[in-house]
Amino acid sequence: MGRGVKEDKTMPKRGSGCFELSVIFLLLNVSGFVVPVTGFSLKYCRISYNVAICSGSKLETVPQDIPSTVNGLDLSVNKIKKIQASDFKTLSVLTQLDLKRNSINQIAPGTFANLISLKKLNLNNNRLVQLRDDLFDGLSNLTELRLYRNHIKAVASTSFKSLTSLTFLDISNNQLQQITLVHTILQHLPNLRELVVKKNKLSTFHSWELTNSSIKLASLDLSQNPIAVFSITADVFPNLAWLNIGDSSTKLWMKWDVHNKTFLSRVSTLDISGLRITSEDMETLRDTFNSSLTSLRMNAMKHTNLLAVINISCTIPTLSALQLQLNRIFYVHSNFFQLCINVKEVDLSNNLIKHIDDQAFRSLHGLRILSLNHNKLTSVPGDVRNLPTLEELDLSKNNISTLKCNDFAKLTKLRELSLNQNFISALQECVFEDLIRLRVLKLQNNTLSKLNGAFKKHLPNLKQLRLNGNKLEAIKRGEFMGLLSLQNLSLHENQIKEVENGSFIGLTNLTDIQLQSNNIRKTALDKGGFNHLLNLIRLDLRDNHIKYSDSSPLPDPPFSQLSRLETLAIPGQHSRGKSNLPSNFLQGLTNLLDFSARNIQLLSLANETFNYTPRLQTLDISSNDLKELSPELFSPIQSLKSLYVSRTSLWSLDFLIGANLTKLEFLQARNNEYSILTEKVFNSTPALVYLDLQGNSFTCDCDNAWFKRWALNNTQTQVFDAYNFVCNYPPDLKNTKLLDLDVRSCTVDTGFICYISTTFTIVLFMVVSFTYHFLRWQLAYAYYFFLALLFQTKHKNKQGHDQYDAFISYNTYDEPWVIRELLPKLEGEQGWRLCLHHRDFEPGKPIIDNITDAIYGSRKTICVISRRYLESEWCSREIQVASFRLFDEKKDVLILVFLEEIPTTQLSPYYRMRKLLKKKTYLSWPRAEEHPELFWEKLRQALNSKEDLGDNRFLLVDRP
Template structure:
């Protein structure tokens, strides 16, 4: 049998071919549809549109926001669970019975800022639970009587700002009848109506009713008949042009908490018109707003009708009042508690102007032109609790008692004036109940405020004192705060102050907040060696917040915060601190906020923060010129591990060394500097991985040493052959066959194989290593020469042969001839049965056996005829390419 080694031709698996063709088809189809040669199916297109067509934002299960989307119709797909639906600022024009169908849970519906022109009952068929409906800024001009029949629980209805106007609908507002028991807020602002009348037979119980920004010129007796028995929280008639007011116009209303006439009357209306308002409201109104009427004066006759009223607040702000005289209020406002006179032009107040306001508790006179407060101006206002005189032009407070008689005053605001004087304490006589005093922003180049030891002596109950920006250069002994034992807040910021004594705050045992920022207190803590720092913070045992920023501090001496055991927030930012010892913070056991940003700190070490590490929640540290070297290693590592909020760390930058200048601190990695002299972790990883790879290579080399040697032998064999002439390799045969066998099969080869081939007719010349290998030559060269000078190589296959490395080498050298000169020279003899599973390891033999290209020895027990056939087939194979010339040469 001819022995062959079949050529292997690669055949790709069928699934790979299918995948390639499928991909090609998909690409071609996509190109066809993209170019429009074939239309995309409408069903697929509709499906894609449905997946993205819902434009609204679903905030949560009950809140859907469809506002500001330029919608022309209410979109489908709004969740049925929606209770709040925003549809404002769109272009909704036609709505129908199906627009809101199914939305049965709606409570709040905003459809303002659209172009809706009409309403019908079936629009809201499913909205039985609706409580708030906003339809302002539309074009509604038709409202049928049953428009709101389905929304019988409606509480708020906003129909303001209709571009087309709904004046006709207001004259007979039957559409409000279904809501008479539930409607609480009705907004009909800027709809172009000229009358406040909303029907003669209608009965509604509103709480808020607004007719602001219309063209109402008259208030007639029966205008509010529909509100008969109602108690309004607010009635807004502002920004109309009311010329006449019937004194009985509010008779049917039981009460009004706030009545707003802001900018509702003609310019500077005559006193009679204000008097009519006073008479009309009688005892019904609690707060009357008469803002922006350009009133130039106030006379007591204006309020004649309020003699027995319960009016509590009167707002006359934003007018043009210039003075308050003896006749301004008279005795008709004895029940008044709040008087708003701010933002006028009041320059003076007579001593008796406020005499009749005996119940007054709050008086707002800020943003006027007052230059002084005469003693006794408030002598009859003993119940006054809050007085606002800020933002005027007051230059001096009388030592005779500008606030004499204000024995109940709690709040006094004198900020943003031009006060220049020495406070002796007489200015605040009678203010024994004062809790808050604000004298901030009283700074003129022509003079300053000076404090003395008795400046605040009458104010023993004061809790809040603001002295910000009054050019207070220093505070000397005795301390002006010595009597303020109940003070909670003291603001001395922005004064350019440079002097404090060690006992300045010593009596302030209740002080919780102290602002000393924007001063020049650095000299108090930076003294020559012969002097000790001024400990001006001692005894502040209740302090919670301390601001010392913007003071130019270059150092913080140890012990300055020792008494601040309850301090929670400390501001030391924007100073000149280059180093701060951790001992400074040792007693701050409750500190939660610390600001050290924008100083000159180069290094933040563990000792600085360790005293406050347990309690600190917020630390501002950026804006310092950090040194990004080994000395910063602890802080840089701490940043990565801490849970303390550090603000915007992107603002933290390195200042040194030069190569790190202006680079982010977060980019600095101390590990690369090998600061502790130890090998960095990543180096250990590289060493470990390298060692492991080396170990694996060594084990692999030891385990495969024969295979490596074997490859070496093959290379050597190929090199040996390459030196021979091609002709010699093909024709210089000295043997018919070279026998490759295991030493374990030596007896069979010598006693069976050799005698059979070398004896008899036409004997074969066989190369056997024991007799034919050249003495003294390396075994490798002997094998190569023997294989090259033999026409065939007979491999005697047995179990021992499988385990022999030299046999494997001989077989490989023989197979090499197939690839060098394309001659099949291998003859396999299977000497004994070998399991197929074991033979599969030896690829070439296994492949030959699978193709039946081998000879099998029948065994010693085999029949004689079987053995004869075996020998005959072997000799036939060996003699196939044996020419007479070869035979003679071999013979």
């Protein structure tokens, strides 16, 4: 430590560093034993779009393995009876919770305390009897609560205390008997907008029992309650716009008592269906809503003079919509709507109407919507032609069999016409000629077998045409050429066999055509019937009879002109025997995103099949006999995100290894033949988030050890139904669960190995450190000792005379003295043969070999010692090899010549060790300055002497 520098007591002392380093290594070892994060494999649920779906799993308790990051949880249709306080404690980001159709009769206090983000809670169809204090504590952000069809009889005063954000509440179909219970609810719900209390046991409705102050309710449903008295004595509903008090189950006549006509002045929709109401009460009711009502529903008015209440209602000047369903009307006579001059919408559905007077709608000058569906009409009512403002006409589910040319005459403003589910067998060319603004035409589920040119000239603005469920057998050329604006054409569930070339000519705006469930064969496709659908986006040909016997390329691929097609479906072709798919079947479909060829009995797929669909994202080839798939098949479709290969008899999923499907997110591979899944398969699909292997059985041994650990621990890929994977081998584990397999014996514990190896490294490091600090010189000496021993083996059997009299060991800095003083005297005057580095070492030979050969090839070794010499590594090695001859050959060949005075303290342990062995032949040049001739004589005598260990005659200076 430098002068003037104080000791830093915050720094570790020497020696403590090793201990602290050891502690760090040990802590790193312990981290290897940390339990991994739970993966995506759930026992009873699956996750879709961040919603955990556990419905229909026969659960009796809430699963505890739901990831805390889901924002939706569906536990509907199970057998849960009790909700525990800990069931949802980790789901703080949950926004939707569905618990309907269970058997819940008890909810523990604090159950919802941690669901601070919950927006929607569904408890419909359970067995709750009482809502206890603070039941919904913690749900301050809840906006929608459904309690339909429980057995609720009592509500505690603070049950809804926390629901300050609630806007919708459905507590219908329960056992509430007094409106005061509803008051208990409403007092804590300042933001409630919709309240549904239908089908309880409320016998009266008095506003003062509900609340004494104004509330923000906009919608109130009190239907299906036995209400005998409806009384409002204060303006408590200033924002109410929708009111339903219909479908009363009481046999009494309802008493209507609204003290002030302004109390319900904002109600625009009123439903009084099924009420027993007199004409006088109807007039009172009319006066109450005279300034605001726009829609009135009077369905199933069984014990009421319907005609009278209709005419009273129609005197409300603002009334525009009238619904009269389920009133068992047989005949609509001329004065039925006599006073309904302002009505724009009439709904007469679900009656028994057979006839309509030709003047029945004469007063409805501005009628826009007329619904007559589900009646007994046999033809289009003649009075319809007198409704020039009509925009929507629904005649579905009647007994109409024939359409005449003038049935829709003058309906130039009609936009939607529904004639589905009748008995129409044929069309006439003129039947739709006046419908120039028609956008939607529904003719499905009739008995149409001929179109007779009905769509060749007319309906220029039609966008949607539904002809499915008829008996069409062929599509003739130009059949739809007048439908220039058509976008959606439904022709499924017919008997179509022929699709002629030019069948769809003129349909340049068509984007969606449905041709599934017909009798279309490959010969129909060969005619080029789809060539004119240049803007088609979706084409459905499933459940037909398309079959190809081989994969040879077609001369005219059927979809070569459909470059904008995005979805093509051909699954479920009904044909005998196995089939193939032509290698260029998809030629031209450069923008195809979704292709389904499920269950068409394919034997193979040519590697070129998808060369024409570079943008494909979803591929379904399930339920075929493919057995194996080539990785090259997927090379052109690197954008694939979803792949379905279930029930294809695949022996393995190894095709994924070379397929390079790096964007694949969804893989369904159910019911196949493979039993082992390797790590390489899933390493090749780095984007996979959902894996469905349901219905496979697995080999339960170490071959699947990796897959078991991966299914449990990976946090990216959800392995659907993994906990139900069963074993098929070995026999003693058959039908056991794969995830119950004990795989500890299958692999070495990596953490334990790391612990042992790191501990060993630490110990070794410490041992080496201590050894180096205290024994480094002894180790160095031992190193050279054994090095010399190695070379001794090489030289001990050599025969013959020594090559040199002496080997001169010196440092480069002392070379001038050796050249000027030593060589002239010993070689020039005395005639000795000397060995020197620069002159006698063999070029290219290892230095250590040259040194060893020189020392063992010389009788003596003269070490010219100086301070530079002691610092030289090579000089140190030379003196050590020479010293070894003392042990090896029992010869003391070493002559030490000191060129300068060196204190004993500076001599290394090597030289002190020699002194311990034997004091012998030490010469000092500085002390021979007065008698140099004596120095050279002593050196000559030393060179001439024998190597006897007992010879001490030539001591000039004894250096202790």
